[in-house]
Amino acid sequence: MRVTLYGRPGCHLCDEAREALQRVQRHTPFELHEIDIxxxxxxxxxxxxxxxxxxxxxxxxFDYEVDEQALAQRIVYREGR
Structure with missing residues (x-):
């Protein structure tokens, strides 16, 4: 699974999204890629x-914020667990 965060430097919402993605990543593994728009x-x-x-x-x-539970569920569903 590859999760991509599109953002830019100095964006506090992007920082919050990155932290949310890292929390999900701790228990639901995926590759995290960041792209500076x-x-x-x-x-x-x-x-x-x-x-x-x-x-x-x-x-x-998602736009603006990450729904951590929805993301984890989507990853698990895609993996067929």
Whole structure:
């Protein structure tokens, strides 16, 4: 499972989302990737007003905040546990 956090430096909501993702990751393993939207003009235009944006294997899950329980359930469901 690959969870991606789209954000940018200095974004306090992105920091909070990262912490939430790390909490979930402790008991529900997944790869965490972070993408700085400021390094790509298209991503910046698409996500600036919505960050943080969270995806699971390229499926959009959350904007602004992470629902930790929903994320864990989605990962477990995808793994077939």
């Amino acid at each position: 400021e390094t790509d003009d298209e991503l910046h235009k698409r996500y600036l007003e919505r960050i943080p944006v969270i995806t699971l294997d390229d499926e959009h899950l």
